[in-house]
Amino acid sequence: MSWRTKVVWSEGMLLQPQHLQQSERHADHARHVLLRSTTPYAWGFAELEIDQAALTLGKLALVRAVGIFGDGTVFDMPAVDPLPEPIDIPSSMRDEAVVLALPLRRAGAREADAEDYEELVRHRVLESEVPDSNTAGERTAMLQLGQLHTRLMRAGEATDAWTTMGVARVVERRTDNQVQLDRGMLPPLLDVAGHAVIRAWLDELLGLLRQRGEALAGRMTQGGTGGVAEIADFMLLQAVNRNEAIFAHLAKSAMLHPQHFFEHALGLAGDLSSFRDSRRVARFGPYVHDDLALSFRPVMDDLRRSLSMVFEQSAIRIELHDRKHGVRVAMVTDVELQRKATFVLAVNANMPSEALRARFPTQVKIGPVERIRDLVNLALPGVTLTPMPVAPRQIPFHTGANYFELETRNSDLWRQLEQSGGIAMHIAGDFPGLDLAFWAIRS
Known part of the structure; x- marks a missing residue:
């Protein structure tokens, strides 16, 4: 016979306590199966509060505990069920968990005890006068009620006869009797709160x-x-x-x-x-x-x-300001940017892209503001422009534009920019509809 099989009720039957006990077991089992089948991990603490004062006395005790055991048993302490007795923490106990334990329901085993509180009994019996909630007046009846018989115990002491849930992990008991708990230990929870x-x-x-x-x-x-x-x-x-x-x-x-x-x-x-x-x-x-x-x-x-990754723009557009005689000036005040960034000049004009790509690098002079006049008048080489096969991914792509990288590595002219007032560009020749965009791309 199954310990949780449904009772068949019929008229005229002699009602025995076992009928109600069997019916209760069946209802509890059905509720537990339903909960377990529809809600994953439907066990744990909804509320848990440890007595901080007891820790100073070398004990671990609970102030409040509400939740569901792994076998589906609901508890609400101390509102409905009594709190378990505090557990003494010996000085030899280190890095060990303390659990809240309840004896499992076993076929044929006694579940309630009124006198000697046998260790593996699930309920303690107490008598209480209960009023009739459906009848007017003060009619009461003396009933025997069962409260859960839970215990706090060391995790290593819990056998298969108990259903348990971790409450805390003891780090040590100090010489002043203060119990130190592992604040990083989290018990099984039903609610994040x-x-x-x-x-x-x-x-x-x-x-x-x-x-x-x-x-x-x-x-x-x-x-x-x-x-x-x-x-x-x-x-x-x-x-x-x-x-x-x-x-x-x-x-x-x-x-x-x-x-x-x-x-x-x-x-x-x-x-x-x-x-x-x-x-x-x-x-x-x-x-x-x-x-x-x-x-x-x-x-x-x-x-x-x-x-928490640090924000840093990988591409920075540098404004070009028109000056006299076809000179454009850009200010770069960040020395680290000058030393480590890749500088790109995007060039667009109303002319074939191949012609622009071939002519523009030969007709532009780039260098420090203070030296641009000498570079132009004496026909000295400036910072070299190298055509790029594709637009860098960090900057916008425009149809018809050509992209040129400034050769800043091993360039004496570029190193002089650290003491310069800015970068100057002189563009000779005729480039109708010329549009320039100057970018610094962080490495």
């Missing part, structure tokens, strides 16, 4: 997303290059905006299961990985309900790196 650490992670992610979104939006409103880098910024802003809305919703939810939070955190990590050098998401471990720190910490570390 049930533990300050994991709730802080949710708030941190939402804050980082908002900060990154504001920074990206600010860059977009400034007007950008229109190149691939700006498109990447726009796509990143799109991912940030989408996830910010999702995590804002999660933060306001009445209840948020850690697995649901973990799934969205993984999705965010995957979205952001596309914008990192590796272009691929890191390999994270699976969700482990009874070791949430093991699951969440690698993901949180990865998200912090992705959301």
